[in-house]
Amino acid sequence: MLNLHKSEFWRSFRVATWLGWQIESNWADPLLFVIYSIVKPLASASILVVMYGIITNSNFQNPLFPYIYLGNAFYIYVGAVMGGVSWAVIDDREHYKTLKYMYVAPIKIPVYLLGRGVARFLTGSISVFITILAGVVFLKVPIVLQQINWPLFFLSLLIGIVMLAMMGLLLGSITLLLVHHSFGIAEGVAGALYLFSGAIFPLEVLPAWLRPVGFAMPITYWLELLRRSLVGNVAQAFPTLAGFSNLDLFGILVVLSVAFGILAIYAFRWCDYRARERGLIDRVTNY
């Protein structure tokens, strides 16, 4: 019975993924799924497009347009994966009241939380794909299948997802310690990073003293790599990261991802310890 440790890691991940998928795919109503995974992302992309059109006088030929459109589309993953991992803490603690039973079970809680985010990656992918498809079909976002750098795309996507999951763990760790008002933290952080990671405008637009935040975020390099892998030199024409080769960007992404990953693991240990000290594992907000 005690052949537990060897497979503890894998077990935590596998079952958490299963649970995450059960929760994510629990579309009692297909309409709800359509609204959530398709209409909502398309609606927010449309707002962006309209605003862009007004500001640039409908200059959709400018390379700025695919830059913005793709940045926004891939940013869906940030809310989904990063938000999904940290949301699992709130969901299990407040809603299902199972977090304490997860804790008592012989699993690795960080791995469990990461697993819960995987399902969000899958549903998020649907939104990302549909948003990009709409851009290509209706707005002439210049993606040409033959010119896509597939290896770069998939490698960047993979590393980015792991990176976002680790950022989610970082947020989830903090969430463990926040009993009140913790509901908005993931959305708040995702919203703030939207502005600091070059998703919809180059970092140059930011005041100089805020730019380092953007340069320190792996998301910045990740979005740039995805743009370059899909539309090549159009994206390269932009000043912010134009001086970096794909390999440079890739190296920076990996290094920053590892750094955030290590930070997340230590943050989890510390927050976990503090949470047990303060009795927060099973603490439910009283309204």
Add this chain to the structure above:
Amino acid sequence: MSPLAIETRKLGRIYKIRGNKKEKNVRKELAALSDVGIQIEQGELFGLLGPNGAGKTTLIKILTTLLAPSTGEAFVAGYNVLNEPQHVRPRINMVSGGESSGYGLLTVRENLWMFSQFYGMPSREANQRIVDLLKLVGLGDRINTKSSDLSTGLRQKMNIVRGFMTDPEVLFLDEPTLGLDVGASRDVRHLIRGWLDDDKKRTLLLTTHYMVEAEELCDRVAIINQGRVLACDSPSVLKRRLQEDILFEIKTSPLNGLSAQAIEDLPEVHTASLTEMEDGALLKLALVEESALGPVINALTDKNITIMSLNKHEHSLEDVFVQLVGHSIAEAEKGSQDE
């Protein structure tokens, strides 16, 4: 040779509570547990008995690695719960009563199966155990029901099955019958006793504020109030310790001049009191030994007094609690609600 299943040494837990709006910066401290030292052997069914707010849940949370102690140490299956949770967790399981937890969108079977997988149980074995245990608690026909469609009581039963399902070395049940109806409580008590009797290596710690439950079910009971363990022993020893004397009440026909003093003078009779009643008398006896009853009865029959009824007064755990705490458990709970 085998280590104790559970041991605590001078265990204490303090909660820091923030004051309300008016006194926001005043930090109060509340000692939920003080100086708790208990030792529970493998194979025991141990009960923590105490009113609401006594500190029972706090103790369970510490023992199940959810909460850090403020002072002292605690060991489960020989491992320190604070520093070695990774060794404690595979050996334990825990269920809290009086709450409805679980994933409402999953069926009863799925909820349970998922947890069995977290414990690394082979899937087929887990499914068999799930079916067997659900039948035992009378949930056999609800196995494919979404758990959101279960009543709170049935959800609690599902949760209890989750605890037994993984067959832990030490099982913690926090108020397992809280909020269950009489029949369901009986099912759960059956399950508890049966599980322990099946394997002498299993240990179970439960908390309750029901006297009868502790008395009927537990091998040993610790009486806990305001964070302190006041007494810890088997229910029968606790009751015996309460008062050495054995109490009898005898209803008799009219006394024909027999005095209480005459009975008290008999050997081994501690006290005797007589109350005249309409059609006879009530004789209350406190005897040092039960064998002293014989001479008392002889003395009565010698005077041609008829015995109409004879009752031995049994102590209950309730009496023990009242003696230790100064009031009954019901009064203690009423008091804490008034605060």
